[in-house]
Amino acid sequence: MTTTGTRLPLIAGNWKLNLDHLQAIAFVQKLAWSLKDAAVDFDAVEVAVFPPFTDIRSVQTLVSADKLPIAYGAQDVSQHDTGAYTGEISGAFLKALECRYVIIGHSERRTLHAEGDDVVAAKTAAALKHGLVPVICVGETADDLETHGPSAVPVAQLTAALADVAADADIVVAYEPVWAIGSGKAATPEQAEQVAARLREVVAEALGADAAAATRILYGGSVKANNIAGFMRQPNVDGALVGGASLDIQEFSAISRFHQHVGV
Ligand code: PGA
Numbered sequence: 366m367t368t369t370g371t372r373l374p375l376i377a378g379n380w381k382l383n384l385d386h387l388q389a390i391a392f393v394q395k396l397a398w399s400l401k402d403a404a405v406d407f408d409a410v411e412v413a414v415f416p417p418f419t420d421i422r423s424v425q426t427l428v429s430a431d432k433l434p435i436a437y438g439a440q441d442v443s444q445h446d447t448g449a450y451t452g453e454i455s456g457a458f459l460k461a462l463e464c465r466y467v468i469i470g471h472s473e474r475r476t477l478h479a480e481g482d483d484v485v486a487a488k489t490a491a492a493l494k495h496g497l498v499p500v501i502c503v504g505e506t507a508d509d510l511e512t513h514g515p516s517a518v519p520v521a522q523l524t525a526a527l528a529d530v531a532a533d534a535d536i537v538v539a540y541e542p543v544w545a546i547g548s549g550k551a552a553t554p555e556q557a558e559q560v561a562a563r564l565r566e567v568v569a570e571a572l573g574a575d576a577a578a579a580t581r582i583l584y585g586g587s588v589k590a591n592n593i594a595g596f597m598r599q600p601n602v603d604g605a606l607v608g609g610a611s612l613d614i615q616e617f618s619a620i621s622r623f624h625q626h627v628g629v
Pocket residue numbers: 379541545546547548549585586587588606607608609610
Protein backbone atom coordinates (compact mmCIF):
# COMPACT_ATOMS: atom_id res chain seq x y z
CA MET A 366 0.00 0.00 0.00
CA THR A 367 1.37 3.37 -0.91
CA THR A 368 0.86 6.63 0.88
CA THR A 369 -1.35 7.73 -2.00
CA GLY A 370 -4.14 5.37 -0.94
CA THR A 371 -6.35 4.45 -3.87
CA ARG A 372 -4.69 6.75 -6.39
CA LEU A 373 -2.47 4.80 -8.78
CA PRO A 374 0.90 6.55 -8.82
CA LEU A 375 1.91 7.89 -12.23
CA ILE A 376 5.52 8.24 -13.38
CA ALA A 377 5.42 10.33 -16.56
CA GLY A 378 8.38 10.99 -18.85
CA ASN A 379 8.25 14.24 -20.79
CA TRP A 380 10.77 13.80 -23.61
CA LYS A 381 10.41 17.39 -24.84
CA LEU A 382 12.21 17.90 -28.18
CA ASN A 383 14.27 14.70 -28.00
CA LEU A 384 14.31 11.33 -29.84
CA ASP A 385 12.99 10.86 -33.38
CA HIS A 386 10.56 8.05 -34.19
CA LEU A 387 13.26 5.45 -34.77
CA GLN A 388 14.99 6.33 -31.51
CA ALA A 389 11.58 6.29 -29.81
CA ILE A 390 10.93 2.70 -30.89
CA ALA A 391 14.29 1.52 -29.57
CA PHE A 392 13.85 3.49 -26.36
CA VAL A 393 10.35 2.23 -25.51
CA GLN A 394 11.35 -1.35 -26.29
CA LYS A 395 14.36 -1.13 -23.98
CA LEU A 396 12.35 0.64 -21.29
CA ALA A 397 9.78 -2.15 -21.35
CA TRP A 398 12.54 -4.77 -20.99
CA SER A 399 14.11 -2.84 -18.15
CA LEU A 400 10.79 -2.57 -16.27
CA LYS A 401 10.07 -6.25 -16.89
CA ASP A 402 13.54 -7.33 -15.72
CA ALA A 403 12.98 -5.34 -12.55
CA ALA A 404 9.58 -7.02 -12.05
CA VAL A 405 7.75 -3.70 -11.81
CA ASP A 406 4.20 -4.22 -10.56
CA PHE A 407 1.96 -2.32 -12.95
CA ASP A 408 -0.93 -2.61 -10.52
CA ALA A 409 1.11 -0.35 -8.24
CA VAL A 410 2.50 2.21 -10.69
CA GLU A 411 1.54 3.53 -14.12
CA VAL A 412 4.44 4.43 -16.39
CA ALA A 413 3.82 6.85 -19.27
CA VAL A 414 5.97 8.46 -21.94
CA PHE A 415 5.32 11.73 -23.77
CA PRO A 416 7.22 11.67 -27.08
CA PRO A 417 7.19 14.34 -29.79
CA PHE A 418 4.15 14.24 -32.11
CA THR A 419 6.08 12.60 -34.95
CA ASP A 420 6.93 9.60 -32.75
CA ILE A 421 3.46 8.82 -31.49
CA ARG A 422 2.31 6.58 -34.35
CA SER A 423 5.48 4.47 -33.98
CA VAL A 424 5.03 4.22 -30.22
CA GLN A 425 1.38 3.26 -30.70
CA THR A 426 2.29 0.48 -33.13
CA LEU A 427 4.95 -0.93 -30.81
CA VAL A 428 2.88 -0.72 -27.62
CA SER A 429 -0.12 -2.32 -29.29
CA ALA A 430 1.78 -5.08 -31.16
CA ASP A 431 3.86 -6.10 -28.14
CA LYS A 432 1.12 -5.32 -25.59
CA LEU A 433 3.56 -3.24 -23.58
CA PRO A 434 2.32 -2.00 -20.19
CA ILE A 435 3.39 1.56 -20.99
CA ALA A 436 0.97 4.44 -21.48
CA TYR A 437 1.73 7.36 -23.74
CA GLY A 438 0.53 10.82 -24.52
CA ALA A 439 1.37 14.03 -26.33
CA GLN A 440 3.20 17.09 -25.05
CA ASP A 441 0.58 19.56 -26.25
CA VAL A 442 -2.76 19.75 -28.07
CA SER A 443 -4.55 22.39 -30.06
CA GLN A 444 -7.53 24.10 -28.51
CA HIS A 445 -9.15 23.80 -31.96
CA ASP A 446 -10.74 20.69 -33.48
CA THR A 447 -10.06 21.39 -37.15
CA GLY A 448 -9.52 24.26 -39.58
CA ALA A 449 -6.94 26.78 -40.71
CA TYR A 450 -4.46 26.40 -37.84
CA THR A 451 -1.08 25.72 -39.41
CA GLY A 452 1.10 23.43 -37.33
CA GLU A 453 -1.58 22.48 -34.82
CA ILE A 454 -2.60 18.95 -33.77
CA SER A 455 -6.14 18.28 -32.59
CA GLY A 456 -7.30 16.14 -29.69
CA ALA A 457 -9.20 13.96 -32.17
CA PHE A 458 -5.94 13.11 -33.95
CA LEU A 459 -4.28 12.17 -30.65
CA LYS A 460 -7.23 10.05 -29.62
CA ALA A 461 -7.05 8.26 -32.99
CA LEU A 462 -3.47 7.31 -32.03
CA GLU A 463 -4.82 5.95 -28.73
CA CYS A 464 -3.04 8.52 -26.60
CA ARG A 465 -4.25 8.33 -23.01
CA TYR A 466 -2.79 11.64 -21.85
CA VAL A 467 -1.78 15.07 -23.03
CA ILE A 468 0.41 17.57 -21.18
CA ILE A 469 -1.15 21.03 -21.01
CA GLY A 470 0.34 24.31 -19.87
CA HIS A 471 3.91 23.14 -19.37
CA SER A 472 5.98 26.12 -18.25
CA GLU A 473 7.95 25.96 -21.51
CA ARG A 474 4.70 26.44 -23.45
CA ARG A 475 3.57 29.18 -21.08
CA THR A 476 6.90 31.02 -21.41
CA LEU A 477 8.19 30.25 -24.91
CA HIS A 478 4.80 30.16 -26.63
CA ALA A 479 3.04 32.77 -24.50
CA GLU A 480 0.25 30.41 -23.45
CA GLY A 481 -1.80 32.11 -20.75
CA ASP A 482 -4.44 30.71 -18.42
CA ASP A 483 -7.15 31.20 -21.07
CA VAL A 484 -5.31 29.02 -23.59
CA VAL A 485 -4.56 26.42 -20.91
CA ALA A 486 -8.27 26.30 -20.00
CA ALA A 487 -9.27 25.97 -23.67
CA LYS A 488 -6.74 23.18 -24.24
CA THR A 489 -7.92 21.39 -21.09
CA ALA A 490 -11.49 21.52 -22.43
CA ALA A 491 -10.32 20.28 -25.86
CA ALA A 492 -8.47 17.33 -24.30
CA LEU A 493 -11.45 16.29 -22.21
CA LYS A 494 -13.81 16.69 -25.15
CA HIS A 495 -11.76 14.14 -27.09
CA GLY A 496 -11.42 11.66 -24.25
CA LEU A 497 -7.83 12.49 -23.34
CA VAL A 498 -6.68 12.95 -19.76
CA PRO A 499 -5.09 16.40 -19.44
CA VAL A 500 -1.93 16.60 -17.34
CA ILE A 501 -2.36 20.21 -16.28
CA CYS A 502 0.95 21.82 -15.35
CA VAL A 503 1.16 24.68 -12.87
CA GLY A 504 4.07 26.27 -11.05
CA GLU A 505 5.67 29.45 -9.82
CA THR A 506 8.88 31.12 -11.00
CA ALA A 507 11.67 32.04 -8.60
CA ASP A 508 10.38 35.64 -8.65
CA ASP A 509 6.83 34.48 -7.91
CA LEU A 510 8.16 32.44 -5.04
CA GLU A 511 9.88 35.45 -3.55
CA THR A 512 6.97 37.83 -4.14
CA HIS A 513 3.92 35.64 -3.54
CA GLY A 514 5.16 32.54 -1.72
CA PRO A 515 4.95 29.01 -3.08
CA SER A 516 1.21 28.37 -3.55
CA ALA A 517 -0.37 31.57 -4.88
CA VAL A 518 0.56 31.25 -8.57
CA PRO A 519 -0.04 27.49 -8.91
CA VAL A 520 -3.39 27.88 -7.13
CA ALA A 521 -4.45 30.72 -9.46
CA GLN A 522 -3.31 28.79 -12.55
CA LEU A 523 -5.18 25.63 -11.54
CA THR A 524 -8.31 27.54 -10.58
CA ALA A 525 -8.35 29.12 -14.05
CA ALA A 526 -7.72 25.78 -15.80
CA LEU A 527 -10.59 24.07 -13.96
CA ALA A 528 -13.16 26.84 -14.38
CA ASP A 529 -15.28 24.95 -16.91
CA VAL A 530 -14.29 21.37 -16.13
CA ALA A 531 -17.04 18.88 -15.19
CA ALA A 532 -16.94 17.30 -11.72
CA ASP A 533 -16.52 13.78 -13.12
CA ALA A 534 -13.66 14.69 -15.47
CA ASP A 535 -10.51 12.57 -15.28
CA ILE A 536 -7.58 14.95 -14.86
CA VAL A 537 -4.00 14.88 -13.59
CA VAL A 538 -2.31 17.92 -12.06
CA ALA A 539 1.45 18.44 -12.19
CA TYR A 540 3.04 20.90 -9.79
CA GLU A 541 6.27 22.00 -11.42
CA PRO A 542 8.07 24.94 -9.82
CA VAL A 543 9.68 26.70 -12.79
CA TRP A 544 12.89 27.25 -10.80
CA ALA A 545 13.22 23.48 -10.33
CA ILE A 546 12.78 22.47 -13.98
CA GLY A 547 16.06 21.40 -15.57
CA SER A 548 18.01 23.20 -12.86
CA GLY A 549 19.13 20.19 -10.84
CA LYS A 550 17.61 22.01 -7.84
CA ALA A 551 14.46 20.05 -6.99
CA ALA A 552 11.97 21.33 -4.45
CA THR A 553 12.15 19.57 -1.11
CA PRO A 554 9.55 16.87 -0.52
CA GLU A 555 8.01 19.15 2.13
CA GLN A 556 7.72 22.06 -0.33
CA ALA A 557 6.12 19.76 -2.92
CA GLU A 558 3.68 18.39 -0.34
CA GLN A 559 2.69 21.86 0.86
CA VAL A 560 1.70 23.01 -2.64
CA ALA A 561 0.19 19.65 -3.65
CA ALA A 562 -2.07 19.78 -0.59
CA ARG A 563 -3.24 23.27 -1.58
CA LEU A 564 -3.83 22.12 -5.16
CA ARG A 565 -5.95 19.25 -3.89
CA GLU A 566 -8.08 21.82 -2.06
CA VAL A 567 -8.45 23.72 -5.34
CA VAL A 568 -9.67 20.53 -7.05
CA ALA A 569 -12.12 20.03 -4.16
CA GLU A 570 -13.44 23.58 -4.50
CA ALA A 571 -13.78 23.34 -8.29
CA LEU A 572 -14.87 19.73 -8.78
CA GLY A 573 -15.89 18.40 -5.38
CA ALA A 574 -14.50 16.10 -2.72
CA ASP A 575 -14.70 12.88 -4.76
CA ALA A 576 -12.70 14.40 -7.60
CA ALA A 577 -10.15 15.75 -5.14
CA ALA A 578 -9.71 12.30 -3.59
CA ALA A 579 -9.34 10.66 -7.01
CA THR A 580 -7.13 13.20 -8.81
CA ARG A 581 -3.45 12.42 -9.07
CA ILE A 582 -1.13 15.31 -8.29
CA LEU A 583 2.41 14.91 -9.58
CA TYR A 584 5.58 16.75 -8.65
CA GLY A 585 7.96 17.77 -11.44
CA GLY A 586 11.31 19.54 -11.51
CA SER A 587 14.71 17.80 -11.36
CA VAL A 588 13.25 14.46 -10.27
CA LYS A 589 15.90 11.75 -10.24
CA ALA A 590 16.19 8.16 -9.00
CA ASN A 591 17.93 9.44 -5.87
CA ASN A 592 15.18 11.88 -4.83
CA ILE A 593 11.93 10.21 -5.99
CA ALA A 594 11.37 8.30 -2.74
CA GLY A 595 11.13 11.49 -0.69
CA PHE A 596 8.41 12.87 -2.96
CA MET A 597 6.48 9.61 -3.07
CA ARG A 598 6.36 9.46 0.73
CA GLN A 599 4.24 12.63 0.76
CA PRO A 600 0.51 11.96 1.15
CA ASN A 601 -0.54 14.41 -1.57
CA VAL A 602 2.14 13.60 -4.15
CA ASP A 603 0.97 10.80 -6.44
CA GLY A 604 3.78 10.59 -8.94
CA ALA A 605 6.26 12.60 -10.95
CA LEU A 606 6.56 14.41 -14.24
CA VAL A 607 10.15 13.76 -15.26
CA GLY A 608 12.06 15.66 -17.95
CA GLY A 609 15.81 15.11 -18.32
CA ALA A 610 15.93 11.88 -16.32
CA SER A 611 13.18 10.35 -18.49
CA LEU A 612 15.66 10.18 -21.40
CA ASP A 613 17.94 7.78 -19.51
CA ILE A 614 16.42 4.30 -19.49
CA GLN A 615 18.17 3.12 -16.32
CA GLU A 616 17.32 6.31 -14.46
CA PHE A 617 13.68 6.43 -15.58
CA SER A 618 13.27 2.74 -14.85
CA ALA A 619 14.73 3.30 -11.36
CA ILE A 620 12.33 6.22 -10.78
CA SER A 621 9.45 3.96 -11.83
CA ARG A 622 10.60 1.45 -9.22
CA PHE A 623 10.25 3.94 -6.39
CA HIS A 624 8.39 1.32 -4.35
CA GLN A 625 11.65 -0.55 -4.00
CA HIS A 626 13.36 2.42 -2.42
CA VAL A 627 13.43 2.56 1.35
CA GLY A 628 10.14 2.90 3.15
CA VAL A 629 7.82 3.64 0.23
P1 PGA B 1 13.27 18.13 -15.47
O1 PGA B 1 11.97 18.62 -16.28
O2 PGA B 1 12.92 16.78 -14.86
O3 PGA B 1 14.35 18.02 -16.51
O4 PGA B 1 13.56 19.14 -14.43
C1 PGA B 1 10.68 18.45 -15.76
C2 PGA B 1 9.67 18.95 -16.75
O5 PGA B 1 9.95 19.93 -17.45
O6 PGA B 1 8.56 18.38 -16.85
